[in-house]
Amino acid sequence: MDFEVWPEAIELGHLFADQGYELALVGGPVRDLLLRRPSHDLDFCTSARPEEFEPILHKWGQGFWDMGRKFGTLGALRRRPDGTEVKVEVTTYRSDTYEPDSRKPEVNYGDSLEGDLSRRDFTVNAMALRVPDLEFVDPFGGTNDLAKQVLRTPVDPRQSFDDDPLRMMRAVRFVAQLGFRIAPETAEALSDMTERITIVSAERVRDELTKLLLSEHPHEGVESLVDSGLADYVLPEVPALQLEIDEHHRHKDVYEHSLMVLDRAVALETGPDGPVPAPDLTLRLAALLHDIGKPATRRFESGGKVSFHHHDVVGAKMARKRLKALRFDHHLIEDVCDLIAMHLRFHGYVDERWSDAAVRRYAKETGSLFERLNRLTRADATTRNQRKAQVFSAAMDELEDRVRELKQREDLDAIRPDLDGQQIMEILGLAPGPMVGKAYKHMLDYRLDQGPVDEQVARAELESWWAQQQ
Template structure:
C-alpha cells in the first residue's frame, strides 16, 4: 500500500513518541491518502490527555486553539516554507456514551486506538496510521470497503445511528461526495430510524445538506436523501415533487425534472473568473427548490391538462420558510427565494421580445442575481422538443446581448430615478413622507420606461405627475 504521508504528521508522531505517548492519523485524512485525494486538515488521536500534549502542540505550531478542550481536542496551524498552512486537531482516545435524547456525547477517555476507531461513523473513516512508524491499522476492514466504494458502520448500524443520528445525513452526503453506495443493512437502518434525525439541530442538518449540494455529485446525494426517507423530515418539499402522473401523462415527473435542472445548472457554473464560480450554493439551492410550489398549485384542467398557476410565487414562500427553518443565512434565504420567484420571468420574452423598458426591469428586478437567474432559467428549459429548445436558447442569447448593449449605453445595473428624493421634496415643496416615496417610484418607472433623460425633461415629467395627482 503506497502513499506519501504529510511531513507535519511525521514530525508530530516523532515528538509524541519522544514524550512517551501514542499518536495516530485517523479518519478522513487516512481515507483521502488511500484515495490519493488532497487533504488540508489533519485529524489525530492520542493516548495523551489534553494537558499532557498541549505543550507539544504549542511548541510545534504557529497558532494554537482549544475550543474543543471539553471534548479532549486541541488544535494548531503550521505554516509551511512555501507559505501554505496545514491545520491539525488532536483528540485523546475517546469512548463516548450518549443520552438517547441528545446527539451530544458524554466524553469518556478511552485507552486504545482500536476502541477509539470503533466509535467512528463508517469503516472507511475508521482506519488509522500509527506515527511515526506509519503502521496501518484497519480493524473494521475499511480498506476493503473503500475499494468496493461501500459505506458501512464499524458497529451495528442501529447502535451507531442511535448514538449519533447525524451520521445518517453524513451517509447520504458521502454518496454525493465520494460516489459510494450505502451497504444494504446500513441503508435499512437509516430507513427505519429516520425519526431520530429530529433530535439533531437544524444547523447541523443544514451543514450536511450544504456539503452535499457543494459536492461533485449532488444529484446522487439528493436521490439518496429521498430514498432513505430522511428528506421527508429535513427537506419534505423535495420528495413531495414525486407527483403521481395524471392518467394522460401530460406533465413531467417534477422530481426527475428537478434533478435534471440541478445537473444543468451545475454545468452552467463558471470558473473563478466568471460571474457564477463553481460550486455555487445559491444556484444549486434554487435549482432543487424552483418547483416546490407545484404540489400546492396543481390543478387538473378540462381535456386532461394539468396547470400549476403561480407556482413560482407559492414556491418562493415555501422556499423562504424551509431555508429559514434550516437556519441558512438571511442573504442566502433572500437570494434563493428571489430566484424561485423569478424563474419563470423570462418565458414571456419568447412569445414577444421585450421593449428596452422591459429588459431594464428584468435586470433591475434580478439585481445581483442576474447571472444566476439566467442560468437557472436556461437549466429549467428541459423540453425534449429540439425546435423549442433552439428557440429558447436563441431568445435567451438575444436578451443577454441586448442587456450588454444597454449596459454600454447606460448603467442599468444601478438604475436610479433621474431626480432623487431630496430634489423631489425641493421641487414639490414636500416634507419626508409617503408622497415622496410615491413620487420617487413614479420617476423610477419613468426612467425604466424611457431610459436616461435630460434633467429638465425629468423635472417636467415630475411636475406633470404632481398636477395629475392634485399636488400644487
C-alpha cells in the same frame, strides 16, 4: 502501502513519540490518502491527555485553539513556506456513551486506537496510520469497503445511528461527496430510524445538507436523502414533488425534473474567475427547490391539462419557511427565494421580444442575481423538443447580449431617477412624506422605461404626473 504522507504528520509523530505518546492519523485524511484526494485538515488521535499534548502543539504550530477541549480535542496550525496552511486537530482516544434523547456524548477517554476507531461513523473513516512509523491500522475492513465504494458502519448500524443520528445525514452526504453506495444492512437501519434525526440541531443538519449540495454528486445525494426517508424530516418539500403522472403524461415528473435542473445548473457554474464560481450553494438550492410550489398549486383543467399557476410565488414562500427552519444565513435565504420567485420571468421573451425598457427593468430588478437567474432559467428549460430548445437558447443569448450592450451605455446597477428626493420636494412644494416616495417611485419607473433624460424633461414628466394626482 503506496502513498506519500504529509511531512508535518511525520514531524508531529516524532514529537509525540519523543514524549512517550502514541499518535495516529485517522478518519477522512486516511481515507482521502488512499483515494488520492486532496486533504488539508489533518485529524489525529493519541494516547496522551489534552494537558499532556498541549505543549507539543504549541511547539509545532504557529496557531493554537482549544474550543474542543471538553471533548479532548485541541488544534494547531502550521504555515508552509509557500503560504499554504496545514491545520491539525488532535483528540485523546475516546470511548463515548450516549443518552437516548441526545447526540451529545458523555466523553470517556479510551486506552487504545482500535477502541477509538470502533466509535467512528463508517468503516472507510475507521482506518488509521500510526506516525511516525507509518503502521496502517484497519480493524473493520475499511480498505475493502473503500475498494467496493460501500458505506458500512464499524458496529451494528442501529447502535451507531441510535448513538449519533447525525451519522444518517453523513451517510447520504458521503454518497454525494464520494459517489459511494450505502450497504444494504446500513441502509435498512437508516430507513427504519429516520425519525431519530429530529433530536439533532437544525444547524448540524443544515451543515450536512450544505456539504451534500456542494459536493461532486449532489443529484445522487438528494436521491439518497429522499429514498432513505430522511428528506421527510429534513427537506419534506422535495419528496412531495413526486406527484403521480397523469395517464396521458401531459406533465413531467416534478421530482425527476428538479433533479435534472440541479444537474444542469451545476454544469452551468463557472470557473473561479467567472460570474458564478463552482460550487454555488445559492444556485444549487434554487435549482433543487424552484418547483416546490407545484404540489400546492396543481389544478386539473378541462381537456386533461394540468396547471401550476403562481407556483413560483408559492414556492418562494415555502422555501423561505424551510430555509429559516434550517437556520440558513438571511442573505442566502433572500437570494434563493428571489431566484425561485423570478424563475419564470424570462419565458415571455421567447414569445415576444422585449423592448429596451423591459430589458433594462429585468436587469435592474434581478440586480446581483442576474447571472444566477439566467443559469437557473437555462437549467429549467428541459424540453426534449430540439427546435424549442434551440429557440429558447437563442433568445437567452440575445437577452444577455442586450443587457451587456445596455450596461456599456448605462450603469444599470446604479440606476436612479433623474430627479432625487430633494429636487422632487422642491419642484412639487412637498414636505417629507409618503407622496414624495410615490413620486420617487414614478420617476424611477420612468427612468427604467425611457432611459436617461435631461433635468428639464424629467421635471416636465414629474409635473404631468403630479397634475394627475390632484
